Amino acid sequence: MAMENVKRTSDSINSLMAEWKERQEKFEREEAERIAKEQAEWDALPEEEKQRILAEREQEILEQERKRAEEKKEKQILEWKKRGIPPRYLEATWDNWIADTPEKNEAKEKFKKAWNKNLFIVGGNGTGKTHLAMCLAKDGATYCPMPELFRSVRENMDNEQKIIDEYGECKLLILDEAGRQKGSDFERNLLFEIIDKRWNNMLPTTIIGNIDKQEFVNLYGSAIVDRLRPETIVLNWRSKR
Numbered sequence: 001m002a003m004e005n006v007k008r009t010s011d012s013i014n015s016l017m018a019e020w021k022e023r024q025e026k027f028e029r030e031e032a033e034r035i036a037k038e039q040a041e042w043d044a045l046p047e048e049e050k051q052r053i054l055a056e057r058e059q060e061i062l063e064q065e066r067k068r069a070e071e072k073k074e075k076q077i078l079e080w081k082k083r084g085i086p087p088r089y090l091e092a093t094w095d096n097w098i099a100d101t102p103e104k105n106e107a108k109e110k111f112k113k114a115w116n117k118n119l120f121i122v123g124g125n126g127t128g129k130t131h132l133a134m135c136l137a138k139d140g141a142t143y144c145p146m147p148e149l150f151r152s153v154r155e156n157m158d159n160e161q162k163i164i165d166e167y168g169e170c171k172l173l174i175l176d177e178a179g180r181q182k183g184s185d186f187e188r189n190l191l192f193e194i195i196d197k198r199w200n201n202m203l204p205t206t207i208i209g210n211i212d213k214q215e216f217v218n219l220y221g222s223a224i225v226d227r228l229r230p231e232t233i234v235l236n237w238r239s240k241r
Helices: 002-044 047-082 102-115 129-138 146-155 157-169 185-200 213-220 222-228
Strands: 119-123 142-145 173-178 205-209 231-235
Touching: 102 119, 102 129, 102 231, 119 129, 119 213, 129 142, 129 173, 129 205, 142 146, 146 157, 146 173, 146 185, 157 185, 173 185, 185 213, 185 222, 213 222
Parallel strands: 119 205, 119 231, 142 173, 173 205
Antiparallel strands: none
C-alpha cells in the first residue's frame, strides 16, 4: 500500500514537471515568434520611418530622465527646507563659496570640522558665515536662526519640550544670528536646556553671530560656553555684499 502511494506521488510529480516543461517550451516558442515578427516588421519599414521612430523613442527617454531629475531635485529641496535652508541659499555649495585668500580657505576647512567639535563663528555681515552654514545643513546639519527658535517657542509654549528634544537630538545643530536678542531669562533658560541636552547626548553645536564670545556670555550666561568650550573662528575680512 505504501509503495503504491509513493508511486502515485512520483507519477503525479512527473506529470506536473512534464506539464510545466511543455508550458515553458510553448512560451519560449511564442516569444521567439513574437520577436521574429517584430523584427520582420521593423526590417520592412523605410529607413526614414525607422529614424523617425528612433528619434521619438530617444526623446521619450530624455523626457523621462528629465522628469526623474526634477522629482529628485524637488525632493532634495523639500528635505533642505526641513533642515532650515531658505530659498536664497539653495544653490550654496562648498565649491561656490569664494575662498580667494588663505584665511578664507582655512575658515572653510574649519567649518567642515563642525561634525566633530563645537564651533563659535564670529564675523560681520556679508563675510559668508551663513553660506558655509548652509553647506553644513545640506550635508545633514539642522540650521536655525536664534530669533526664530525663541519665537517658535513663545508662539506655542505647549511645544517647548518638543522643540527642545528636536534641537537637542539632531546630528549637528547650527544656531545663527546670535546677539540679535536681549538675552532674557526665557532665552537663557531655553538655550541652556537645548545645549545641555546636546552636551549629554555628546552632539556638536555651532553658534554663529557678529558678537565675540564674551559678549555672548554677557547675553546668555557662562554656563552655555562652559558646556560647549567651542573653538572660535573669526571671519574678519570685508563684506562681499
